[in-house]
Amino acid sequence: MIIGKVVGSLFSTRKSEKLVGNKFMIVEPVDGMKADGERLVAIDIIGAGIGEYVLVAEGSAARIGCDMKDAPVDAAIVGIIDQGQNWSK
Amino acid sequence: MIIGKVVGSLFSTRKSEKLVGNKFMIVEPVDGMKADGERLVAIDIIGAGIGEYVLVAEGSAARIGCDMKDAPVDAAIVGIIDQGQNWSK
Amino acid sequence: MIIGKVVGSLFSTRKSEKLVGNKFMIVEPVDGMKADGERLVAIDIIGAGIGEYVLVAEGSAARIGCDMKDAPVDAAIVGIIDQGQNWSK
Amino acid sequence: MIIGKVVGSLFSTRKSEKLVGNKFMIVEPVDGMKADGERLVAIDIIGAGIGEYVLVAEGSAARIGCDMKDAPVDAAIVGIIDQGQNWSK
Amino acid sequence: MIIGKVVGSLFSTRKSEKLVGNKFMIVEPVDGMKADGERLVAIDIIGAGIGEYVLVAEGSAARIGCDMKDAPVDAAIVGIIDQGQNWSK
Incomplete structure (x- = not known):
């Protein structure tokens, strides 16, 4: 996983019907992180707000781990x- | 997922029979994005046109999530x- | 997927028995592509020749999508x- | 897999319920390693301490291989x- | 897959019990390769020696393809x- 900061959100009206109801957040990995x-754009199952620091899972973990x-x-x-907490170098 | 701009399309006559009927679009991730x-080349299940900004899913999510x-x-x-919308830095 | 040029092939006598019978091609992604x-080394299910431009799938898509x-x-x-076709920037 | 050094740990109170009970460690890949x-942030099923050098598996291997x-x-x-042991260049 | 040179091996006494019995080799991708x-650290199901050039599979292919x-x-x-064989640029 990576640590990132939520820097924005995104709307997409025309999208896969399997994505309907999801929030799309723009996340920027913090300095020193992969x-x-x-x-990147991540769905949000937690309810994070702009400016918060979050844990992001990528790949099949995001899909399967979030039902x-x-x-x-x-x-x-x-x-x-x-x-x-401090995670910087 | 990433945000990219559709910059072209691609034709492949000799290809896996499982790919027949798909459109192949060339997508360029926007500045500041992963x-x-x-x-990269992505199939298009939405009907995006050249110049449009799109959301691209990669890995097994593309395969399984698009049936x-x-x-x-x-x-x-x-x-x-x-x-x-604004997603730039 | 990515667009690459087939630049060579490779032989491996001692290999996993599950790989027996496959052709291993060396592919170089074209300029401006991911x-x-x-x-990288890819198996070839299409019959591409040296110098041809090809579409390469990576990850589980290669394994599952190619039976x-x-x-x-x-x-x-x-x-x-x-x-x-033109895919360059 | 990669070799990394454990450089810190991380707490997240609001998280996916499937992550409850896990330890999140911050790992820095060693010089010369991918x-x-x-x-990156990895869960720890072994009990590694800060400063120890560890083997990290990524992708579906982490999820499936760790039950x-x-x-x-x-x-x-x-x-x-x-x-x-010596793994440096 | 990638072509790499085996440059070392690694021992880990405290590890996942599912890894017991495996050899961990340190592989360095050759020049011009991804x-x-x-x-990176790869398990070895073939019996490669230090200094040999090998084909490495990554991701779920390594796990599933190696039983x-x-x-x-x-x-x-x-x-x-x-x-x-020659694979250099």
Whole structure:
């Protein structure tokens, strides 16, 4: 998983019907983390807000681990990082 | 998932029979997005046009999430981004 | 998927018995494509020749989509790109 | 798999219920290893401590190989490297 | 798959019980190959020696293709490249 900051959200009206009802958040991996600075779009099963630091799972883990095994989802916010922690180098 | 711009399409006459009937689109991830500038080929289940900004799912999500679980597909356009949104840094 | 050029082939006498009978081709992703210039080895189910431009599927798509679901294969040539098309930037 | 050094741990109170009870460790791949210097978050099924060098499995291997096939986990510490070995270039 | 050179081996006494009995080899992808120079750890089902050039499968292909579908393995040596071949640019 990676730690990222939620920097925005996204709307898509024309999309796979399997994606209907999901929130799409734009997440930017924090400095020093894998792919830092390279944003990705993740669904959010936790209810994260803009500016929060989150744990993102990628690949089949996002799809299967979030009970969406038949949906075209490859990244998901699966946790919100508790405040006051330090993960920087 | 990533946000990309559809920049072209592709024809392949000699291909796996499991791919017959699919449209192959060339997608370029937008600036600041994971693998920005590095194009990929995705099938299109939505009907995106050249120049549109789309949501692309990669890996097993593309195959299973698009009801093509037995096909050699590793990327798919699964949504078209609504106009007027900002995802740049 | 990615577009690559077939630049060579490879022989391996001592290999997994599940790979026996396969052709191993060396493919170089074209300029501007994901991982351009970084070669990979793909099995070939289409019959591509050296110098041809091909469509390569990676990950579980290669294995499952090419009817080799039990074989240690993570990349496959699944189509030959028709001539006369332009995918460069 | 990759070799990494455990450099920290992480707490997430609000998270997927499938992740409850897991330890999240921050791992930094060692120099010369794939993605060296790019940290990731892995669950720990072995009991590694800060400063130890570990073997990390990624992708579906982490989820399925650690008996968490339904959880949103894409990286796991699956071994602790014995001391006194040399893997640097 | 990628072509790599076996540059070392690794011991891990404390590890997942599903990994017991496996050999862990350190492999360095050759120049011009995907992720060249970035070492990874692969199990070896072929019996490769230090200095040999090998074919490495990654992802679920390593786990499922090597009859270890329940083990936390994401890379495997699945063939030894025959001598006298040229794959460099």
